Amino acid sequence: MRLRNVFLALAAATGLAATSLAMSTAAVPPPQSGTLTKYDITGTYVSGLSSGGYLANQLHVAYSGVFQGAGIFSAGAYDCAQNNLNTALYACMDTLQARKTPAELEQLTRSRAAAGTVDPVQNLSGDPVWLFHGTADQTVAQVVNDDLATYYRDFGARVAYNNASAAGHAWVSPIGPNSCGSTSSPYVNKCGTTDPVREMLGHLFGQVNAAATTLSGKLVQFDQGRYVPGGNPAPVSMGREGFAYVPRACEAGPCKLMVTLHGCYQYYGLVGNALMDKGYLNEYADTNNMIVLYPQATTMSGNPRGCWDWWGYQSAQYPLKTGPQMTAVVNMVKALSTDGPPPTTTTTTPPVAECVTASNYAHTTAGRAYVTLGQTYALGSGQALGLWNTFTTSGIRQTSPNYWVKC
Structure with a gap:
């Protein structure tokens, strides 16, 4: 049955205690054009689903001096794919081929840290990491997700792992439009009254205030080309537009920053604002002084489903600090933080060509x-x-x- 799902898998990967909640029905505000401006950022975290979960892990590992924790829905251990699509499909989503063990990937990470291509692994010790895998998820095998838990624990991270939910392959939110066991667009599910988003943020931050019932902030739409090496997002399979939700409280006071990365078939050009609207992060952002950054991937040759690069479709440096997508996201983080230097990119003039x-x-x-x-x-x-x-x-x-x- 899992093999039958492999060729659908890139659609999302290629991507708790029950509580009574007062759910917000407020829609995300319409985007307003702008730029990423600097705020007083007190801590930076990353989260993501499937291909976005793999990229979240890559960012946390490669830039562990920048990111202080990670929340990951359904993904495997760092660089499981080894720059190979078949390995990604059949070893890091399914189990039809052998994959590197967590110990082997940990040693690979140490070697890269020694070479300076990723940050020191000591930074991961003590970091909060929250992981999720649903029992109805047939896109990424649970044992692959288990490897990610082992990988983090072996480096001393404080891991919380929710693998008891009946969810399919999706981001799970108390206002998700899909049924719990679904694996279908827009890959945002609702599983009764459970709230994995609150659970994730509570583990990452230590405590979390109740979600807002109305949104006070603004959704900024910005040009991602300013942050991509070379100035053009298309060659690195990133969309022209990115988004950031900024609560009103963050305009004048300190705030945390959460980078949230969509899965395949979940990018803005295909599903619009589905994750931004139904992911239930903005509601917590308003009451917990948190900016949410939503970078956007898109399609290109070798990536027809708009996945983030976790197997090397765009660059063999994809899991390193020099990976083009990695660099772009970190440039966005720096642009939002008073501690970071401005992004250094060179804008190129698009060539004029005949039809x-x-x-x-x-x-x-x-x-x-x-x-x-x-x-x-x-x-x-x-x-x-x-x-x-x-x-x-x-x-x-x-x-x-x-x-x-x-x-």
């Missing part, structure tokens, strides 16, 4: 498009071009390096 009209087969062989399940998609934008053959033609133009759109 190229050719068969979809010719577009793919020339590297202007890619094919998935017999359908052709423009490189970078992911726009559908039709059937992949020599008879179907389409016109596309390059608006920036490795980014093609329909004419």
